[in-house]
Amino acid sequence: MLIEIDFNSDEAIYIQLRNQIILGIATATVREGDSLPSVRQLAETIGINMHTVNKAYSVLKQEGFISLDKRRGAVIALDVDKMKALEEMREQLQLILAKGCCRNITREEVHELVDDLFDTYSFM
Amino acid sequence: MLIEIDFNSDEAIYIQLRNQIILGIATATVREGDSLPSVRQLAETIGINMHTVNKAYSVLKQEGFISLDKRRGAVIALDVDKMKALEEMREQLQLILAKGCCRNITREEVHELVDDLFDTYSFM
DNA sequence: ACTTTGTGATAGTCATATTAGCACAAAGCC
DNA sequence: GGCTTTGTGCTAATATGACTATCACAAAGT
Numbered sequence: 001m002l003i004e005i006d007f008n009s010d011e012a013i014y015i016q017l018r019n020q021i022i023l024g025i026a027t028a029t030v031r032e033g034d035s036l037p038s039v040r041q042l043a044e045t046i047g048i049n050m051h052t053v054n055k056a057y058s059v060l061k062q063e064g065f066i067s068l069d070k071r072r073g074a075v076i077a078l079d080v081d082k083m084k085a086l087e088e089m090r091e092q093l094q095l096i097l098a099k100g101c102c103r104n105i106t107r108e109e110v111h112e113l114v115d116d117l118f119d120t121y122s123f124m
Numbered sequence: 125m126l127i128e129i130d131f132n133s134d135e136a137i138y139i140q141l142r143n144q145i146i147l148g149i150a151t152a153t154v155r156e157g158d159s160l161p162s163v164r165q166l167a168e169t170i171g172i173n174m175h176t177v178n179k180a181y182s183v184l185k186q187e188g189f190i191s192l193d194k195r196r197g198a199v200i201a202l203d204v205d206k207m208k209a210l211e212e213m214r215e216q217l218q219l220i221l222a223k224g225c226c227r228n229i230t231r232e233e234v235h236e237l238v239d240d241l242f243d244t245y246s247f248m
Numbered sequence: 249a250c251t252t253t254g255t256g257a258t259a260g261t262c263a264t265a266t267t268a269g270c271a272c273a274a275a276g277c278c
Numbered sequence: 279g280g281c282t283t284t285g286t287g288c289t290a291a292t293a294t295g296a297c298t299a300t301c302a303c304a305a306a307g308t
Contacts, residue, residue, distance in 0.1 A: 022222050022226065023222050026223075026226055078226050078227070082228060082229065085223070085224060085227035086224075086233065089220060089224050089234070090240075090241070093237060093238065096217065096220070097242060097245060098147050098149070098151075100213050101242070101245040102189065102204075103202070103204050103206055104206060105209055109210065110213070110238050110242070111238065113213060113214055114221065114231060114238065115231060116214075117217055117218060118225070118231040
């Protein structure tokens, strides 16, 4: 799994890491049960501090994407609470759709965008 | 237009302000051509500093939602660059849909969510 | 034994967010 | 003409979060 960090981004490094790992899971680059590299390994590969990677992993654990194990390290383990996920998605979509609405984007165009992206994430 | 700030939120005050104003535009609480309160007025109403409101307005201007005028203050003026807006929306949807995908949310459920929210933003 | 693992504590640096105070030119009002 | 309000600019102080740098330690694998 290739991870690229933009050091000039205004987005925190550990957030970029988290996002790319989530995208990696959705695009089936990594699958349920797979292990992520150790915090020290990944940190050295990217060229950042160990604790920054650890923070990204902690966030992913807290959000229910991975499970941290002493023996196997960080393992992909999806906590599927659909109701909670739908509520969260609704909240996040709210602002994005409002922006689009101000720019005269129609609901049909949003549907196309959703379908287009969903085809990329067809891992089930 | 009612504005509520959560001072315990991890989201910056000026970001909360920006978001609520965008939602206000989309829900037609404020309409194109309307003026927003002056930076000093709004700051006093909310109980925050003048410069924080000014920052929110500056961001909204830079993003093409309002236009700042010496005489009329901050006026709702939507810069409709649809292509740019679609590109931006695609980028923002990418992560949100990836998250949902990991939680087994189907594209039909996303469509329902989109339609539901779009009904709220029917100002055109 | 040796290495690697996650994890914790501590401390320093840097950027950002927020507030405060002062100022000034332009516009509106009486 | 006086007065107020407007956006905008400047500087400075404080607080918080992000990132890095070390040192450390117990648990697990080889």
